[in-house]
Amino acid sequence: MAEEPPKPTARDRLWPFALGMAAVALVVYVFTYAGDQSLRSKDGGWQVTFTTNSAGTPMLRVDLPSKGFTNCTVVFEGESVPADFQPLTTNFTDPTHLPVPVLFGEWFYADLTYLPGAVTFNLFGKEANGTAGMRHEVELIQAGLVVDRHRHDWQPDLAVIATAENKRDWPKPEKQKGNLRPWHMFMVLVIIGGVMLLVRRFSNSNQ
Template sequence: MQSSGLWKPVLGGLLLALAIYIGGFKFDQHLRTRRGPWQVTFTTAHSGAPAIIVNQPKLNIANLKIVFPGETTTNASGTVVFDFPQKPVPFGRVKFEDLTYLPGTVTFDFFGHEIELLPRTLYINRKSRPWESNATITLTPADKPAVLPAPMPGKKKY
């Protein structure tokens, strides 16, 4: 019986599998982070109205400003980098975020307006708009969409 020569091919196969696993993991991690996260600055406009400024350098999106005239906020301004989920925001709320492959998707509710950041397009109140750098978008209270029903808790779809 020649069992002493069996350990070399088994060990070689295990080392090859480990190398493929580590290489695949590192490649997937590179794909997940290569384009970088959304950078959203929460601030106020010159008029004192709350505003956000959206930046995403790898997608050539710079200084897209969305202003909410007629609204007020008492929270301080600041920049939030959406590189991992559940980061707190100074005003409004995050409705949805999928940051698996950055920049991913981030959906906000600001004073009844739904703002969705996707790499291919910007959605404002569920209407698609092309990305425009150095632009200002003004959303008045009259622009708010009809209230949409919230999903029922406890009913999960798989």
């Protein structure tokens, strides 16, 4: 009578299953990461130009072509720039350690996880024009252009005048804590589900 081939043990079945789950998790991670990176950068960052208007008054010009926000300006009445001032255009796309000095003041807050994100400036404060504690706060968010805590809806050629009377010793908002993004949550669920299936499969094989 021929001997029956030995049945695979639980340990024999565990490794192929574990390797298969690892391969599935890796493939899912690669595709979700690539999709997340595309989603993060598809709208591009805020294009900000520190310049002056025709009268020589300091002006901030903001553009976000992907959303149709073009030639949006904030003119700072009553402020001035040095005689050797040169306009500067920059694109806010990369997170950095804040605060960072910029023309007219400082860039002190940003959430650039998903572009264009949020960018906030303190401008023409103590270091800029000698007004101790008083400064303009300008925030760029998709919901609108916020100047001195007053929001203006985005539209092409939006023009905002920031006067010295609107300067305040604005309390700096607390830094927001990062939240789990959708693909992070998906990966967590995949890993938890894989572990649960692995434990269940291993338990059944021992019965």
